[in-house]
Amino acid sequence: xxxxxxxxxxxxxxxxxxxxxGWTRAVIYGLLTVFALIYVIPLLVVVFNAFRAQPEIARxxxxxxxxxxxxxxxxxxxxxxxxxxxxxxxxxxxYNSLLMTIPATIISTLLGAMNGxxxxxxxxxxxxxxxxxxxxxxxxxxxxxxxxxxxxxxKVGLSNSVYGLVLIHVxxxxxxxxxxxxxxxxxxxxxxxxxxxxxxxxxxxIFFKIILPLSPPILIVxxxxxxxxxxxxxxxxxxxxxxxxxxxxxxxxxxxxxxxTASAYDxxxxxxxxxxxxxxxxxxxxxxxxxxxxxxxxxx
Amino acid sequence: MSLxxxxxxxxxxxxxxxxxxxxxxxxLAPSLIASFIYVFVFSIWTLYIAMSNSSLLPSYGFVGxxxxxxxxxxxxxxxxxxxxxFFSGFYxxxxxxxGLLLAILIDQKVRGxxxxxxxxxxxxxxxxxxxxxxxxxxxxxxxxxxxxxxxxGWTDFSFALASDRNYAxxxxxxxxxxxxxxxxxxxxxxxLRSVDGDIIxxxxxDGASTFRTYRKVILPSIAPIFLAVAxxxxxxAIKTFDLVVAxxxxxxxxxxxxxxxxxxxxxxxxxxxGEGAAAAIMMLAALAVVLVPYSLFLVWRRNKEVRNG
Numbered sequence: 001x002x003x004x005x006x007x008x009x010x011x012x013x014x015x016x017x018x019x020x021x022g023w024t025r026a027v028i029y030g031l032l033t034v035f036a037l038i039y040v041i042p043l044l045v046v047v048f049n050a051f052r053a054q055p056e057i058a059r060x061x062x063x064x065x066x067x068x069x070x071x072x073x074x075x076x077x078x079x080x081x082x083x084x085x086x087x088x089x090x091x092x093x094x095y096n097s098l099l100m101t102i103p104a105t106i107i108s109t110l111l112g113a114m115n116g117x118x119x120x121x122x123x124x125x126x127x128x129x130x131x132x133x134x135x136x137x138x139x140x141x142x143x144x145x146x147x148x149x150x151x152x153x154x155k156v157g158l159s160n161s162v163y164g165l166v167l168i169h170v171x172x173x174x175x176x177x178x179x180x181x182x183x184x185x186x187x188x189x190x191x192x193x194x195x196x197x198x199x200x201x202x203x204x205x206i207f208f209k210i211i212l213p214l215s216p217p218i219l220i221v222x223x224x225x226x227x228x229x230x231x232x233x234x235x236x237x238x239x240x241x242x243x244x245x246x247x248x249x250x251x252x253x254x255x256x257x258x259x260x261t262a263s264a265y266d267x268x269x270x271x272x273x274x275x276x277x278x279x280x281x282x283x284x285x286x287x288x289x290x291x292x293x294x295x296x297x298x299x300x
Numbered sequence: 301m302s303l304x305x306x307x308x309x310x311x312x313x314x315x316x317x318x319x320x321x322x323x324x325x326x327x328l329a330p331s332l333i334a335s336f337i338y339v340f341v342f343s344i345w346t347l348y349i350a351m352s353n354s355s356l357l358p359s360y361g362f363v364g365x366x367x368x369x370x371x372x373x374x375x376x377x378x379x380x381x382x383x384x385x386f387f388s389g390f391y392x393x394x395x396x397x398x399g400l401l402l403a404i405l406i407d408q409k410v411r412g413x414x415x416x417x418x419x420x421x422x423x424x425x426x427x428x429x430x431x432x433x434x435x436x437x438x439x440x441x442x443x444x445x446x447x448x449x450x451x452x453g454w455t456d457f458s459f460a461l462a463s464d465r466n467y468a469x470x471x472x473x474x475x476x477x478x479x480x481x482x483x484x485x486x487x488x489x490x491x492l493r494s495v496d497g498d499i500i501x502x503x504x505x506d507g508a509s510t511f512r513t514y515r516k517v518i519l520p521s522i523a524p525i526f527l528a529v530a531x532x533x534x535x536x537a538i539k540t541f542d543l544v545v546a547x548x549x550x551x552x553x554x555x556x557x558x559x560x561x562x563x564x565x566x567x568x569x570x571x572x573x574g575e576g577a578a579a580a581i582m583m584l585a586a587l588a589v590v591l592v593p594y595s596l597f598l599v600w601r602r603n604k605e606v607r608n609g
Contacts, residue, residue, distance in 0.1 A: 028408050034403060036419045042434050043422070061447040064439055115331050122324035130328075133455070134335040139591055140342075141539050143580040143581060145561040147349050147358060147573065148342040171334045178331065203323045215569040229344050231495045232427030235560075249429040253545060265437065272433055283425035287418060289484050290425065 014021020046276075048215065049269035050074065059263045077270035085253045090274045093251035094242055097231055097278075100162045100247055104169035105226040111170070112222060117211050121176065121183040121193050137175030140236050142235045145172075153240060158232065160245050165237060169230045176229075177222050182294060184209065184218035187244065217289070225293040228279040248275045306325045341431040343584060356463050356571035367578040377579065380557045382587075387558070388537040392530055394477040396512055399529070404514065406485070417489075421482040428479065433548025435475040436462055439547075465555035468548050472540075472556060475547060480536065484529050493520035524601075527594070530600025534590045538583055 023296040045063055052066045060067075073075055086092070119131045149168055150159075158164030188211070196206050237247040246254070250274050256268055283290050353361040371377050391549035406416055423431060438444040439462035446459040495518050503517045510567070541560035548556045550565075557565075559579060568577030 001383050005390075013563055020398050024408075028405050028410060032402070032405050032410065032416055035398075037417065037430070039419050039423065042431075042438065042478075044443070057443070059428075061451060062440070062443040063445065063448045067353055111331050114327055118324040118328045122321075124321075124325065128333055133339065135334065136339045137335050139535065139587055140339060141560070141580070141583045141587060142541075143560055144346050144584050145338065145342045146563075146567060146580070148345045148575060151358070171435050194490075203327075228425055230430070233428065233544070234429050235564070237562070249427050249542070251507055252429050252433060256546075256550075265443070268433075276430045281423045281424065283422060284482070287414075287421075291421065294421075294424065294483060295490055296339075 046269045046272055049265050050273055054266045073266035077267045081267050083251055086244055089272050093246055093248040096162050097248040100165045101230045102165045103225055104230050105223055108173030108177050108226055109222045110169045111174055114183045115178040116181025116185050117207055119182045134175050134178055136242050146239055160241050164240055168236050180222045181218055188214055220289045223291040224282055224290050226280055231279050237263040320519050346577050347478055347581055350581050352574055354573040357572055367574040371578045376554050376557055377555055377562055380562045381560050383469055383558055390473045391537055392474045392533045393483050395481040396529055398481035400488050402485040402490035403492055406489060420485050423479045424482055428542035429478050429546045437548050439471050459488045462548050468556045472544055485531040487525055487529050491525040495521050531594050538586050
């Protein structure tokens with residue numbers, strides 16, 4: 001269907017057609033380029049400013065080609081910049097985010113795979129209803145859960161702790177991971193499972209020998225979805241942690257909010273990039289799977 | 301065919317079930333219980349707080365709907381949901397238009413398709429905090445776009461969206477569109493690729509122009525995708541929080557307050573937990589108003605497809 005423009009034009013006189021086609025092509029690429037610039041320029045601005053000297057930024061404004069190149073801002077942003085009275089740079093919050101994101105991603109993905117396997121291959125009476133109930137978690141606004149979580153985290157001693165955030169993200173993530181895996185496992189033929197059962201394979205054996213080996217595509221999608229989502233989350237981070245326990249998104253807001261640093265664009269740019277690099281890496285390395293997760297998450 | 305039926309003829313030992321059949325339920329139980337608590341218990345809990353006299357700390361003296369009454373009487377809440385409607389409208393239409401345009405452009409057999417796609421989609425990978433922070437710099441009149449244009453010689457050029465209370469919401473709309481039109485593009489592109497090639501060829505044989513083919517044949521056949529994109533983006537809009545925090549922090553004044561900002565403020569800055577919970581319930585209600593009809597529609601459509609084979 002992409003060749004409408006091409007195939008129908010060829011029916012007419014070649015010269016006129018090819019001239020018109022040239023124009024159409026020029027407009028298409030022109031528009032794409034304009035949009036691409038709009039999308040890329042903000043990223044370039046941050047990357048440039050993270051390497052420009054602050055006096056130069058103050059003189060020439062934020063949006064300008066770099067005339068100097070110096071990595072000092074990165075060192076400051078990573079190691080010793082002061083955020084809310086703590087002068088340890090972003091590294092502390094970066095670790096917090098890793099410490100939160102990696103376990104929460106692994107646990108929620110594993111649970112999602114198990115749940116998806118059960119809800120597609122070991123269906124029981126009422127399992128579809130239960131699945132629908134779990135799905136509702138996808139739509140829940142975080143605000144509804146704030147007070148209950150505050151209470152529960154206090155009770156189990158996980159207030160102001162990265163592990164409290166792990167718990168929250170696992171519970172919230174289960175609905176997504178279950179949805180992804182269940183919808184994927186449904187397409188694995190039941191006959192395969194039936195044959196295995198006749199051969200005497202049980203629940204776990206079928207999972208490890210048949211389902212898991214078929215799972216890499218959906219597990220990659222799920223891991224990418226969970227990793228970027230949890231890394232980028234802000235509301236729970238800012239509500240349930242403070243000071244040195246905060247994840248990187250909350251620390252970034254604290255950094256850019258503190259009045260004294262308002263003009264240190266070089267360090268703030270480096271800090272912003274430190275916060276953006278992990279999900280960007282995941283995106284550039286796993287682009288295809290990222291998009292797949294996006295479209296599956298949207299159209300259920 | 302499900303396994304439940306396949307195993308129905310086997311001997312049953314344990315409470316009418318074989319022991320082995322309980323394993324799936326046992327494995328599933330923790331997730332089920334957690335999800336159940338998360339979805340139902342938390343909602344009802346928050347609803348109960350919304351009907352209590354909680355202020356600085358949750359307390360459970362029942363006060364009926366008075367928190368909802370004071371919420372709806374509040375001028376700032378009024379601004380918050382007016383903003384939500386205004387933002388949602390322009391944000392959804394804007395990102396769908398941009399997304400559709402990009403999808404159609406990419407669909408014209410362009411070279412380097414994956415490069416274009418990668419560029420338009422990358423904002424989705426980074427957080428709203430990152431996007432909002434960077435754009436707040438661009439909107440900054442002293443250092444950002446305004447300064448750039450003025451440095452070209454247009455010295456009275458004015459572009460201070462984020463710091464003007466009448467226009468600050470546009471800063472959020474534009475940034476929101478920038479962040480999520482790639483998402484619309486991805487869905488539209490998937491839709492365009494799924495359109496049956498025969499009906500397009502038929503339209504071309506009838507002499508329809510490219511523009512007409514899109515308008516009359518292709519776009520109508522991907523109508524469900526428009527709906528799906530809109531529904532997902534309404535959800536984004538209702539939950540909008542991080543982007544506003546990073547861009548304007550709800551200001552100048554209270555001009556860019558959103559429901560999610562309002563909830564956070566009342567619960568954690570002003571110690572009015574009861575009314576904050578009432579606002580959270582209103583967010584849930586808004587989501588339900590959108591999602592319940594949509595899921596009913598999806599079920600209806602699926603049933604229709606099943607009936608028609």
